[in-house]
Amino acid sequence: MKRTIRTTALAVGALIAAVGLPAGTAQADATAPRIDLRVLVVSDGGPATDAIAAELDAAGTPYTEVDLTRSNRPAIDAAFLADTVDGRPRAKYQAVVLPNDNPFAAGSSEMAALASYEQTYAVPQVDAYTYARPAAGLQYPVAGGYSGSLDGAQAQVTTAGRGGPFGYLDGAVPFEDNSPSVGESYAYLSAPAPGADFTPYVQAPIPGTARQGSLIGEYRHDGRRELVVTFVYNRYQEQFRLLARGIVEWMTGGVHLGASRNYFAVHVDDVFAADDRWDTRLNCTPGDVDCTSGAGTPNPIRMSPADVDYVTAWQKSHHFTLDLVYNGSGSVDAREDNNGADALADRLIADRDQFRWVNHTYTHAFLGCEQDTTVVPWKCRTNADGSTQWVSRNAIDDEIAGNRVWGQSNGLPLQTDELVTGEHSGLRILPQQPDDNPNLAPALADEGIDWIASDNSRDPEQRTVGDATTVARHPMNVFYNAGHVAEQVDEYNWLYTSRAQGGSGICEDHPATTTCLPAPLDTGTGYSDHIVPLETAIALGHVLSNDPKPHFVHQSNLAEDRIAYPVLNGVLDGYDALFADNTPLVNLRTKDIGTELQRRAAWRTALNAGRVTAYRIGDTVTVQAPSGVPVTATLPGGSTLGGSAFGSAYAGGASGWTTSSGSTLSFALPSSAAAPAKAGKAVKEPATHPAPHVEVPAGVTKKVSYNPGS
Known part of the structure; x- marks a missing residue:
């Protein structure tokens, strides 16, 4: 045979x-x-x-x-x-x-x-x-x-x-x-x-x-x-x-x-801005597109100076740095409403070096198609010939550049080639907008953007948008429109219970992607007893899967009841209880995550093409890969490449990347890495x-x- x-x-x-x-x-x-x-x-x-x-x-x-x-x-x-x-x-x-x-x-x-x-x-x-x-x-x-x-x-x-x-x-x-x-x-x-x-x-x-x-x-x-x-x-x-x-x-x-490491990065979107609040009576969010025009009264959620004090103390106690994804117009609007005062912005700017900062556009405008929000769900506006109306290149440029200038004028330590658009807009969003805004790529090039965030639940694979590259982010089910525990649980029940139990029925309509709750959660205990453990387990699962993609929440979740912290504490404290000091969490910023994902893709391409050879003879490891291909390996601590130490210490060994010039790479293992004797x-x-x-x-x-x- x-x-x-x-x-x-x-x-x-x-x-x-x-x-x-x-x-x-x-x-x-x-x-x-x-x-x-x-x-x-x-x-x-x-x-x-x-x-x-x-x-x-x-x-x-x-x-x-x-x-x-x-x-x-x-x-x-x-x-x-x-x-x-x-x-x-x-x-x-x-x-x-x-x-x-x-x-x-x-x-x-x-x-x-x-x-x-x-x-x-x-x-x-x-x-x-x-x-x-x-x-x-x-x-x-x-x-x-x-x-x-x-x-x-x-x-x-x-x-x-x-x-x-x-x-x-x-x-x-x-x-x-x-x-x-x-x-x-x-x-x-x-x-x-x-x-x-x-x-x-x-x-x-x-x-x-x-x-x-x-x-x-x-x-x-x-x-x-x-x-x-x-x-x-x-x-x-x-x-x-x-x-x-x-x-x-x-x-x-x-x-x-x-190589494998445990990664965790957390982005906090909409900093300086205010987020619309879920209405527990209307089961929608006044001021947002999910409420019909004029329904309810907006009651936005915005951090306070006390929330800034809390987050800086929290970071210090957990040895962890958040990425603050900011909209400068939020502070401008606050000053206009308060006779030039914005205590929140003053406190954040004073503590600016405690965080990493990412451009989230100036007004959080939607940068894809022109939206028709008179219907729910919204749809793209079209021209007379049926073609899509797109937000212009100039409008996108203004949103990116205006926010960068605002941040730099306030001394924010920016990485100017990183961008998170509002709602990840400009990138394709199914089902309404199956294609990227064609004006997005040239605008990104205009503004020197190399890395643009995408939503992992909708656009998970790294891809290029003109000269820029996407970095997918994991959304946490800690909702942007909830400042209080009761609001979070109420909306969660609406999304994840059947119509017969008073929910929206979304979970019934999409059984392949969602699971209906057996019964609505108690608004007093459902968050701590169900949502927090579940979201903690999901995030920790990403951490333990060699997944460097960041997670994201919103500034509203650091305000009022500060509902993001139980989940973040669950991940960080849970991790500390499980791992030794030689295996720390790796917290990268967006561009470094993007680079890691790019290297992995190039490495896999070379492997798939059969263009990598590697073997060990005694205490020497030999690797041959095409020129320009990043090579990754895990070796015992003390291993060298060309006489210099290879990689960096992690989990008791050494791992890292080196770029092949096309010639043979020869790694020397330390004498302590001799192979074990045969069993007896x-x-x-x-x-x-x-x-x-x-x-x-x-x-x-x-x-x-x-x-x-x-």
Whole structure:
């Protein structure tokens, strides 16, 4: 039967792994093996191997996937795993990921081929989710262990784990429990088998006992090393997101292409301006386009000087800097209404160096098509010939330049090539405006704008607008038109309950993107009990997914009841409780986020085209990439490139970017990064095992955050 291989988009180039050689001898030994920097992922279509593959994808780490469910997959044999290049033995994969400790059919020789390969080249193996049994170095769960749900459990990284691949964690690993009616986590907990060379890295209490059972541990046997994982997970669950880095660092020995960091940046829009307020009787926002003309009385929300004092103190206590996205006309209007006085602007300007500042246009004007707001939802005005009426280039120029001049005249420390337009306007907005305003790109060029924000819920992919590049931002479901908790909950109920329960029915009409609440939230407790935990979990999920895109709220959310802070505190305090000091949050400004996303795109393009080669021989890593392509890698601290330290410290290693000139890049690893010796103790084990009890967690529904206006 003819067999073909399914290779993922990143399965190109090569990546290296641990080899059982003393440091410093490989270069002198012409027979030392070459270990390609690539991971072999053998998948059975289950969530665990898919999750590990997603982690590699996000980091930009090449891998090859073999799908066991496909009849035309390649056979995993000696020729598939290794060969010889220029007279030197080559291991094609630095690590192997299997669905469990032996996923092959009875009588298959593939596990034997893998075992021989791992022994020969000291290549480690990850058992993505396997049954606890002696063949995996563990006692059967029936022997005083446990099998069942771990929903809401608190696992812990062991001393060995903190001193090894999970040293970026403080210790606690909470397991999600999002619904009492849905089983989200299934696990086997047990102790090492008698005589097994097994080191637990992550443990959880065995229910009803004072003992701990292993969830992740290293099993050494027969000259091989296995990372044995005995709980099931998917790529979105917090427990996996916390542990994913350690799984990758263990199997690569901390030496691989690609990198991952935890990012969090928060933009506060409409600073100096005032935001219209939700009307709890009319279920719309007077003064905004969602209310019919003349409905209700506008009652805008605007920060006070006391709110500025609060935010500066909050930043200091959390060691975190916000990006203030400002509209200068808001202060001009306030001074006109108050005999030239604006205490808020005076306080913000006095404290201007405490923040980063971003141009949000002068009046927050809509910069796309000319809007017809006599109907809800609004529509684009058209000319007699049916063509769209667009806001002019001059009008866009004036909005950008006028706000920049106002900011500079007040001493704001601006990055003048960054821009956030009002409501991300000018960019396409479906369904009313499917195309960018054609006048936007030339206006951005006029004003020297290189980076323009887009709404991640509508326009998530980075793209160019003329010479400028978009940076998508995550909207938080902390509404721009809510200054009080009761207003936030009332509007939330309107959006997320059915018509029969008094809501708008939007959730019923769009079930693919929203989920209806089972019942309206209590206006007194719904925010703290439901909205805050949910929004915190969503934002923290982005943080733990190597996602540098910023989040955004509005100045109204820092005023009155200051409703943004519970969510921000949940993310920052939650993060601090989970991660060690060597793994800080990375808080980048817009242009740096845009640059990071651009580099990733260029790197993936080179990988997809098969134009990157990387391998390790002893203590030297060699990478070949096209000229001008940014190269990213994660290496042990103390690694050098051209005699200079490579990257910057993060999570116990060093990672970063370097741009290829087209010539070979040669990284020198420190002598302390010598590959671990092969495992020792021999344990006889059968060729196959019964399939583990796999209880797949319920699929994650990704709700699109609704953010009316910006």
